[in-house]
Amino acid sequence: MKLFTKGLLLIAVPSLVELTLLGVVFDTQEQTEQAAQRVTNSKQILYQSSAIVEPLLRQAARVRTGMVIGDASMIDRHTAWVDVSDRLSKLETLVADTPEQVERVHKMRRAIEAYRAQTATVSQALHEGRSMKPLAALESGALPEPITALRDDLAAFGEEASRLDTERTGALARRRARQQHALIAAVLGSMLVWAGTAMVFARSIGRRLEVLTDNAERLGNGRPLAARLSGNDEIAALDAVLHQTGARLREAETEQTSLKARLEARAQELAGVNEELRQETQDNEMFIYSVSHDLRSPLVNLQGFSKELQVSCDELDSIVVEARLPEAEHERMAHILDGDVRESLQYLRSAVTRAAAIIEALLRISRAGRLEYQWQRVSVGRVVTRVVDTLESAIGQRAAVVTVRDLPPAWGDPGAIEQIFSNLIGNALNYLDPERRGRIEVGALEPGPVEENGSRAVRMRTYYVRDNGLGIPAAYMSKVFRAFQRLHGNVANGDGVGLAVVRRTVERHGGRVWVESTQGAGSTFFVVLPEQPARW
Incomplete structure (x- = not known):
């Protein structure tokens, strides 16, 4: 398995576990929030239910007062009915998840509608000036029957709301405790998962990296390498490369030893050749010096004799002039002396001078190599x-x-x-x-x-x-x-x-x-x- 795949697994497994734990934490948190919302609704239900009776009682007092004084204006006030209707609507919305409580709200709405119909009859009778005897019961101090029925239904509604409130409050406490336990479990679980991941990494990858590092140090120090790592991941591939490099280095060392021996042999041969060359160069210089030195004496003699010959030619020329030879012989002697002999002497002296210059140049080259x-x-x-x-x-x-x-x-x-x-x-x-x-x-x-x-x-x-x-x-x-x-x-x-x-x-x-x-x-x-x- 490749290191990339192992790394993905080492990251993916703890991440999946953490996601699961986070899911549990979020679920418990959501449930706790829902329980808290239900408790808040219960408190709101109790508040709304306790606030319904008061406006009805005030309306009943105004009805009795209006019947006593015969003033219908005290009865024709719709604000109380709007307020009671709004409170019932809010209460119905709050208990929408409890069918029994919804039914009780409907009964309370019907009772209120019945009592409202009675007050409307009283208001109409007062406006028309009719007798109040049929409605004398509303004028007495006793509560009207619809209100009594409303109070009974509201009492039952309140008891049920109180019971639900107590139940929901307990459920909220349990949810919060469960949320804390889930959070603690998530933290501990995450720590354990990552600790396990670190142990797996140390055992499966870290130990292999230590072996690889040790082999690299051994290779650098020229020591034998440890056994090759198994597997087909990159660490095993690197270790295989290190072993191959070690083998090639050993081969190179062997070859280097062989080349060194051959180089030393060639160096000895080269030293011998250089010595021979030096000896030959020295011999050549000595030869040039000896030859040049030995040739200088004959050249000096040649130069001297050529001068003597020149002098002799001059003397012969004088003798020929003084001898007053016949014209033909005189011209012949002059041609020999002035032409052939003098020209030959000139060539001879030029050749001797050139040879002397060459010998002098050879001596200069020889001295350039021999001077201390x-x-x-x-x-x-x-x-x-x-x-x-x-x-x-x-x-x-x-x-x-x-x-x-x-x-x-x-x-x-x-x-x-x-x-x-x-x-x-x-x-x-x-x-x-x-x-x-x-x-x-x-x-x-x-x-x-x-x-x-x-x-x-x-x-x-x-x-x-x-x-x-x-x-x-x-x-x-x-x-x-x-x-x-x-x-x-x-x-x-x-x-x-x-x-x-x-x-x-x-x-x-x-x-x-x-x-x-x-x-x-x-x-x-x-x-x-x-x-x-x-x-x-």
């Missing part, structure tokens, strides 16, 4: 100011405007950070658009949230170098930080490793670098550096 940094708080504003002062001549030649905003300090190596901004500002100068006035801006973004880097928490700062130069094509964006990648080679000279060194240096600081650019509108390079040492 002196970690400290660096005033980026001062670093950028030194870079701008160093590039003052190039800035003047380009007629560019360099704006330096407020730059918060960073945590890193002063020389490395200076190299970062030197390369970025230098690149911005080299690739300004000659068709418009160059503008370069160096600033910092608002501080971002603390970033999680493995098990470290680091607060980072983002700096930017923005220019309105030539911009970078979209197809070239992915190659911009690679070594020996040069764009707009006809605009500026360079070896194409500046941005690669920037990326390598920024990554060693635990940051990152990227660029946003629109061809023909300019570029913005963003550099993220730590603001403070990492917190472990």
Whole structure:
């Protein structure tokens, strides 16, 4: 049975019982009100019956007086008859539920009508001047026969009314006592019904809710759950869900243990791979350094011998001039010396210079990964100011405007950070658009949230170098930080490793670098550096 149905039953049953008790109370109250009304009617009947005789007696006295003095005006007063008639009508209405009393009222009305007929005869005789001897009985002091009969009927009526009044008064007292008993019974019954309802709720629902709450606490604390509740209500359904959740949690714990073991194994593998990668990177850097270092000596020799060859060529040229060779031989020697030999020497020296530049660039990349940094708080504003002062001549030649905003300090190596901004500002100068006035801006973004880097928490700062130069094509964006990648080679000279060194240096600081650019509108390079040492 669903909780909604149980709740309806827990509400409906006590409510039906209370409605029944209220019905009994209302019934007894209605009966009491009816009994009280009957008692009030009895009192009114006694009052009305006692008030009927007095106006008739006054009328009888006036009839006797009128007969004695012979004045019919004392008899012709209809007010008394109207008053008596009204009282009889009220009395008849009050005793309408008692046939015997109604009959007595009718008899009293007939007696009064008879006496009224006699007084009318007396009044007519007085008006006509006839003798009063036939009506001498009305003139005596004795009551007329209709009035005597009325008094007898009224006495019987009063006795019966008194008896009914006593009976009804007793019935009213009993009804009131019964009403009090019914009210007390209703209150006690209502209390008992609701107490029983509370007990049923506590036993059938409250206890199940306690089991459900206990199972929820067990589930939250990771303890085994109690036995499942029986039934098909919502509490049983919730308990079943708790048991299913517990089973799934156990499965999840088992799976989590397995995943943790696999993760630890993968972490060990990753640590090994990282170590191998570090070793390979170190070997590569050592290889680059060794190769570059070893190649510098042959290149120096090549540069020296090429110069010697150039000098020898000059001497041979002088010897050929002094030897005064024949014209054909002289032209041939001049063609060999000035054409083939000098041109070959020029290509050789250009190749040696290019090789030397490449070797120097490789050494710069190698040094960027091997230098020992002196970690400290660096005033980026001062670093950028030194870079701008160093590039003052190039800035003047380009007629560019360099704006330096407020730059918060960073945590890193002063020389490395200076190299970062030197390369970025230098690149911005080299690739300004000659068709418009160059503008370069160096600033910092608002501080971002603390970033999680493995098990470290680091607060980072983002700096930017923005220019309105030539911009970078979209197809070239992915190659911009690679070594020996040069764009707009006809605009500026360079070896194409500046941005690669920037990326390598920024990554060693635990940051990152990227660029946003629109061809023909300019570029913005963003550099993220730590603001403070990492917190472990």
